[in-house]
Amino acid sequence: MATAEADVPTAALKVERGKKAPQFKGRDRWVFYAMVGIPTGLHVLLVWVPTVGSIFLSFTDWKGIRFSDITWVGLRNYNQIFTVFEKDFFQALINNTVLLVFLFLGPTLFGMFLAYSLDKSIKGTRLYQSVFYTPVVLSLAVVGFMWQSVIYSTENGLATQLFGGGEPVDWLGNQSFLISFGDTYGISKNFAAILIAIAWRHAGYIMVLYLAGLKSVDNSLKEAASIDGANEWQTFRLVTFPTLKPINVVVAVITVIEALRAFDIIFVLNTPRKTEVLSILTTNNLLGEGGGNVGRGSAYATILFLLCLGFVIWYVTNHYKSTEEGAES
Amino acid sequence: MSKLILPGSPSPSTHGYSLSRRSLLKGTAGTAALAVGLPTVLAACGSDDSSGGDFELGSATGDLTIGSNYSNELPQAGLAAATAAVPNANINSSINEVDHNTFQENITTYLQNPDDIIPWFAGFRMRFFAEQDLLGDITDVWDAGLSDLLGEGFKTASTGNDGKQYFVPWTYYIWGVYFRPSLFEENGWTAPTNLDELNSLASDMQDAGITPFAFANDGRWPAMGTFDQLNFRLNGYDFHVDLMAGEESWTDERVKNVFTTWESLLPIHQENPNGRTWEEAAAAVVNKEAGMMTIGTFIGSQFPDGDTSDLDFFTFPELDPEIGTGTVEAPIDGWMMAKSPSNESAAKEMLYHYGTALAQEAYLAEDPSVVAPSEDVDASIYSPLQNKVLAAVAAAPTVTQFLDRDTSPEFASNVAGPRIADFLANPGDIDSILADMQEQAEVILNS
Structure with missing residues (x-):
């Protein structure tokens, strides 16, 4: 570099004076x-x-009609969410959390299992891959409509035929708790039914990501492991999975985002009671028949934003740390 | 009855009103119908200084835009026919149609930049926007003749909190208990008039293997209809008004009585209503799997080819002899004018036209599931069912709109809807449900 600078004296002089060189x-x-x-x-x-506008509006009372009507109310909206609307709010928070945990434990693991199984050159693997991937091309709203009419129809749905024992089953209307946390909160049966429908789509998505990842795993690593006497599970756990780290980060990001932004499938099912998530509470206060409470709706949105922000900060720090480590090694 | 409610209060109206001019003239519901209150009185004072000025029929020319949420086939054809029937050929109107639900969801945004004429509902929902100064004052249109054509009851329903008129009624229907007369005839059943008769009819139906009441609550509004009926049968019209306005408490014993009565009636309703759409419940009535259903006249659309010849209704039976059956629920749909329409004279003329028998007959010819406010509509176009709707509303001294039209929509859809669904899922939780409702009603209705 030093010799190069000597060849272009004017630029080098400027650099030596401690000023930035004009690059362009x-x-x-x-x-x-x-x-x-x-x-x-x-x-x-x-x-x-x-974003900043929403945060500002969350401290105001506004019907969403004229800017001149915006009045500052301080923390009132937040106070009301935590004291007056707390049952709806905490149930929604629980639903978002349950969705997040479920997506990791259910469809993500299952998608990984599918990818690992289908990555081997078994007969008809392309067909299986296509079958499991097909739901991913549908939006969650469409998934909702399909499951509502085909699987969860009270009288004639497939789930009713298989598990109903001849009786109609109200899959999407039953708001009683499958697992309850105290008297007030829990995981409702209809939310569990919606989770299954979400999993149906999410597993295929995860499968494709891991399939792509597995293709990039060097086969010689696996061969070396088997020569060393590792069994299949050991090979996966100690060799294959660690090399999939970039994919794992992508999958974690996608899963968290899916869990926090969940909205469309619940909305198109007319938001069965006890299946509300934070984005639904936001929308209910901003739009629709019950809309026009921009302040409270923005407060819900701000809470959701803070949850997302926490995750984004974790991701960014974690991600950059790992790439720096990667660069050093 | 004579309690004054300040402008801005979300009450349906401060007074009982009848919708029928004819019944008033006949004197059948005379005294109650005469009980007109504050808004109408103010209307008389306010009409002089209305900004619209010189409304004169037949003088308008030019382009006019009409918003429409009449997105189903029959209403769409009806609106087109009624609009085309306007006598003034110099008005060049165009209809901007939006899907019904989308229109409702976006109404706040839409009203910032609306068409000249806007479809909407009577009741709190109309007065709310008038209060926000989003609507044009059409008092002069009423003074120019609609008052005479439609009568005091409809005028009151079209009046904002400031006493001016903002609305032209166009169609309405009635909530009641609908059934198939052929099923009743086969079994020798008759319409019940009180709770005992209702219960004995229900047990007869159960003996015959028929579910007495089809029942749905998907979307969390259909069950509001049953709540309204029970509430004004048990507690009367004034209590309905005050409860909706936030001036009575949801933790009141009288409200609890509504829910305990409802709980006692749940065994004669279809189970698990929260996951059932009203169309599915209506199908049970059509197929004679269920005997009755508390619903609006629009149930007729679920009959094959819309044929309502085997459809009838009775108004909800008496629950308390002291209260009687003088109140019915008859939601009114109609039209409003934008605050600053591009063509005010044409808008007013079209609104006047929509209030006349000419336009309403043209509409009903396409969509016979409703009835018209104008009493000059040719009676021969009405089916027996429509005539019965007219008679039932005419006989009622007091008329409500609907829970979600008589109170703040925010309270109705974010609080009342979910809590009623909670009650239907878990009737044992009445006390905590009502406590929550009251806490949230105070925040929403008093802000």
């Missing part, structure tokens, strides 16, 4: 400003302005 000149500089500035501007305008 003339038209290049304008191109640079445009390429950085336009995306930044759009990002700030479309992401941060609404």
